[in-house]
Amino acid sequence: MFVSSTDEVSVTPKTDHDRASELKAFDDTKAGVKGLVDAGVTKIPRIFYQPPDEFEKASALDKKISIPVIDLEGLFKDTAIRNGIVDRVREASETCGFFQVINHCIPVSVLEEMNNGIHRFYELDTEVKKEFYTLDHMKAVVYNSNFDLYSAPATNWRDTFMCYMAPNPPNPEDLPVVCRDILQEYSKLVMKLGILLFELLSEALGLNPDHLKDIGCAEGLLALGHYYPTCPEPELTLGTSKHADNDFLTVLLQHHIGGLQVLHKNRWIDPGALVVNIGDVLQLISNDRFVSVEH
Numbered sequence: 320m321f322v323s324s325t326d327e328v329s330v331t332p333k334t335d336h337d338r339a340s341e342l343k344a345f346d347d348t349k350a351g352v353k354g355l356v357d358a359g360v361t362k363i364p365r366i367f368y369q370p371p372d373e374f375e376k377a378s379a380l381d382k383k384i385s386i387p388v389i390d391l392e393g394l395f396k397d398t399a400i401r402n403g404i405v406d407r408v409r410e411a412s413e414t415c416g417f418f419q420v421i422n423h424c425i426p427v428s429v430l431e432e433m434n435n436g437i438h439r440f441y442e443l444d445t446e447v448k449k450e451f452y453t454l455d456h457m458k459a460v461v462y463n464s465n466f467d468l469y470s471a472p473a474t475n476w477r478d479t480f481m482c483y484m485a486p487n488p489p490n491p492e493d494l495p496v497v498c499r500d501i502l503q504e505y506s507k508l509v510m511k512l513g514i515l516l517f518e519l520l521s522e523a524l525g526l527n528p529d530h531l532k533d534i535g536c537a538e539g540l541l542a543l544g545h546y547y548p549t550c551p552e553p554e555l556t557l558g559t560s561k562h563a564d565n566d567f568l569t570v571l572l573q574h575h576i577g578g579l580q581v582l583h584k585n586r587w588i589d590p591g592a593l594v595v596n597i598g599d600v601l602q603l604i605s606n607d608r609f610v611s612v613e614h
Contacts, residue, residue, distance in 0.1 A: 436498030
């Protein structure tokens with residue numbers, strides 16, 4: 320997310336016909352935002368202009384507030400330690416909707432290679448990436464700029480690669496060679512972490528540890544790799560508009576500190592590292608005990 324004020328920026332809307340034409344022209348390139356950057360644009364297309372009110376809260380980043388950090392060390396060794404971890408998960412899920420996890424058993428080398436693998440994909444020749452470009456989310460592997468390109472009020476300054484890795488993963492040969500192996504390895508480890516997190520969340524709700532898993536919360540995994548290239552006019556756009564996630568749970572791996580920002584008590588905070596996000600569906604099935612917050 321780009322953090323910048325647009326108090327002095329006047330955005331003049333164009334007609335629906337103009338916007339539709341610009342969207343189609345951008346879509347037809349199949350090169351995404353990176354294609355614009357590679358072409359050396361110094362002015363961003365108007366389709367990326369965000370309404371000024373989108374920046375009001377985004378410009379007030381509070382670095383003094385941080386989300387909870389939960390250490391999973393000793394989870395299986397001592398009942399008292401596990402109970403303490405469950406208590407911290409409960410508090411974070413009820414008050415913040417986000418928490419960072421450490422000692423989660425996913426090696427740093429795997430996290431780094433996952434980031435590198437996604438970066439390698441975006442560095443592929445445009446003609447190679449075009450083979451994966453689609454707005455059809457039923458495809459095994461999807462690469463595009465904005466999934467809601469033709470319906471969103473403003474286009475975000477980002478590109479996205481995604482694929483469903485569970486319960487029915489794509490054939491390995493359908494995955495890009497440059498990130499095929501790490502996608503499979505990382506997905507297996509994240510699925511294990513996800514099952515563990517759902518156990519802790521179940522206990523935090525006073526339920527059997529397998530409750531959320533048994534009702535299907537841990538069956539699917541959608542791997543998303545967002546790419547936010549440098550923007551020549553960051554005061555006009557955002558990498559991702561403010562939103563909440565319409566799912567059970569999201570595990571976020573950031574390439575660097577300063578990417579994701581969480582709206583907590585009307586303040587934007589920068590959580591960093593491996594972050595867990597309560598989704599809308601989990602808020603619903605927990606009867607609003609857990610909160611899904613905007614970020």
